[in-house]
Amino acid sequence: MKCLSISQPYADLIISGKKTIELRKWNTNFRGEFLIHAPLKIRTEDSKRLKINKKFVTGAIVGKAELYDVKKYTSKKEIRDDKQFHHAGKNFQDRTFGFMLKNPKIFKSPIPWKGRLGFFDVDLPKIKIKNRDIVSDIIDEEYRYQWIGHH
Numbered sequence: 001m002k003c004l005s006i007s008q009p010y011a012d013l014i015i016s017g018k019k020t021i022e023l024r025k026w027n028t029n030f031r032g033e034f035l036i037h038a039p040l041k042i043r044t045e046d047s048k049r050l051k052i053n054k055k056f057v058t059g060a061i062v063g064k065a066e067l068y069d070v071k072k073y074t075s076k077k078e079i080r081d082d083k084q085f086h087h088a089g090k091n092f093q094d095r096t097f098g099f100m101l102k103n104p105k106i107f108k109s110p111i112p113w114k115g116r117l118g119f120f121d122v123d124l125p126k127i128k129i130k131n132r133d134i135v136s137d138i139i140d141e142e143y144r145y146q147w148i149g150h151h
Contacts, residue, residue, distance in 0.1 A: 001122055002120070003034060003113075003120055004036060004120075005116065007043050008047070009056065011036050011062055012038075012052075014063070014065055015063030015065065015105065015107075019086060019101070020086075021085040022098070022101060023086050027070055027097045031068060033064055035061045035122055036064060037113055038058050038062045040058045059112060059115075060110035061122065063106040069100040070097055085098075086098060
């Protein structure tokens with residue numbers, strides 16, 4: 001499954017449904033569900049600006065969302081007009097693409113993982129749960145919660 005690293009606090013904002021546009025300098029043809037990875041780096045200045053004071057999960061896959069479209073920004077005014085959807089500060093006004101997101105889902109138990117640049121593939125290992133093979137379903141939190149709570 002595809003995965004994208006998004007620094008905290010933005011990863012938390014996406015999986016909680018408060019951020020529906022992820023700004024990037026690059027475009028993508030990818031559409032569909034992807035995993036959200038929170039890298040080790042935390043954008044502390046953005047956390048202060050957004051008045052978010054909490055302990056963030058880092059170095060792990062924290063949830064998933066669906067990328068359904070990409071919006072091309074042609075002016076800084078367009079980026080400012082969408083601020084309530086992307087929550088970016090002034091340093092992000094040079095970004096020209098907005099990944100449109102929907103259907104966010106937070107994982108009850110983050111999956112430790114090392115991130116990479118751009119979209120990257122995550123191949124979760126096959127594990128046994130009550131004599132059943134779970135590969136892709138491991139990311140569905142009910143199965144993940146059963147496994148983590150009973151190992």
